[in-house]
Amino acid sequence: MTSWNRRTLLKGLGAVATAGLWLPGTANALGLKPDKIKAVHYYRNTGDSNGRMGQPMINQSSNVIVIETESGLRGIGEGGEPTSMAECASMMIGLDPFRTEMHWQRMVRGMHYVAGREKLHALGGLDLALWDLKGKALGVPLWQLLGGKARDYIECYSTAFPRPPGGKLEDAARACIAAGFRVYRHSTDNRTGVVDRFKLVRAIFDDCVLLQKTVGDGSWSLDFHTEFDPSDAIRLAGMMDSADLHPYFIEDLIRSENIGSYENIRKLTSQPIAVGEQFGYKWDVAPLIERELINYVRTALPNTGGISEYMKILAMAETHYVGMIPHFTSPIAEAALVHCLTASSVPALMEMLGDGSRTFPYLPKMYDFRNGKMWPNERPGLGVELDMSKLVKIAEYNKYQVGMPLNLRPDGSYTQW
Structure with a gap:
């Protein structure tokens, strides 16, 4: 062992010893003392009356989870709602907090119906907390437990980057790239009721031409926002092909219920397709990856069922040369995504709302964002x-x-009932 590695290991073990968890002379070289989950505490922040980031129309919870063990360890997670949280959290009480995969299997399969997407959100938040707890017990950042650094930072794209006073679309895109973001994201979002589909397709296409001219290849993207019928989505993508436009990706061309429809769409456009923000675990997105119908997976945390499941989806994507562009969910989950993507070398891009200056008073420390990028840090756990x-x-x-x-x-492993 080199002196650097020895010092690093001793430092980590020292942190564990300080926590009262080091057992000298045991076979467990990491020093994880046997422990049990004592309680799961569930919170909302005082600035959010509904636990959904102030957006009641979007069922994306920012509720905070704290798992407490009998030895006093605490792990932090985020997500879910009280009914599904009660079911999932109650299955963990009194059990080993370090058997993360075991807990995942129990929560997914522990009721008659296999967990749907709402319950996946709850158990995903608990999974985040279990990983955070383990990282803190060992005194290391989570990306170390997931494989170590495979990249120095994660590039980001901005959704709703603010336009300069009196500025136009092209001014916002130009300012976004100047701020260090890799991509400016534009959207077809037109939720005003009745829409003239022909006018909307033409207007969005004209915007795309303008963005291509302003910031160039790969520095802009377009979210179709599942607003188009397939024929209009295909028409718009085809117009982009014919005009030789090169966005970084186009997103969610149609609604997510029938993923088989992407078989047809994939044949009709060469544009890089990103799909998955409305999906849950690996079985939701596997057909899109395995049939190579998309270029980027948009699944996020905790929606997938947590870090345990996200890393499996990430590995599946790697085998088909598919990248990861996770949807922005809420701040603790975003911090977790930084760890996951830091430990992987697949093409990756993270979403940031606005210019990234948004703060959360209940989170003195969360993710590290600067110069348009997400940066891994050395703090333990998440x-x-x-x-x-x-x-x-x-x-x-x-x-x-x-x-x-x-x-x-x-x-001792669970059967796949």
Whole structure:
């Protein structure tokens, strides 16, 4: 072992010893002392009356989760709503907090119906907290546990980058790139009721021509926002092909219910397609990846079911040369995504709202964003800190509930019931 590696290991073990978890002489070289989950605490922030980032029409929870163990460790997560959170959290009480994959399987399969997307959001938030807890127990940032750094930072694109006073679309795009962002994102968003589809297609196409002229290849993107019927989405993408326009990606051309429709769309455009922000776990997105119908996966945290599941989707994407462009969800989940993408070398781009200056009073420390990029840090776990005075408790779960009994294989793993 080199002196650098020895010093690094001793520093990490010292942090574990400080936490009272180091067991000298045991086979467990990492020093994870046996522990049990004591309670799961559930909060909303005081600036958000509905726990949904102030947007009640979007079922994207920013509720805060804190898993507490009997030894006093605490892991921070985010997501869910009280009903599904109660089911999932109750299955964890009294069990080993470091068996992350076991908890994931139990929560997904622990009731008669396999977890749907709302429950995936809750168990995904709990999974974030379990990973955070493990990183803190070992005194290392989560990206170290996921494989170490494969990149120095993650490039970002901006949604709704502010236009300069009196500025136009091209002024906002130019300012966005000047601020260090890789991509300016434009949108077809036209949620005003009745839409003339022909006028909208023409207007958005003209915007795309302007963006191409202003910032050039790969420095802009277009979100179709699932607003078009397939014929209009295909027409717009075809117009972009014919005009030799080169966005970084085009997103969500049609609604997400029938992913088989992308078989036809893929044949009719050469534009890079990004899909998945409305999807959950790997089974939702697997056909799109395996049939190579998309270029980028848009699934995010905690929607997929947490870090445990996100890393599996990421590995699946790598085998088909598909990149990751996760949807912006909420700040703790964004911090978690930085760790996941730092530990992977697939093409990656993260979404940031506006110019990235938004702050969250209940999070003195969250993700590290500067110069249009997300940067990994050295703080243990997710690197997130809470100001508890800015949080209001929704519930506490401290009693075990088994859910449905699950069969085990002889080796102790759960069967895929």
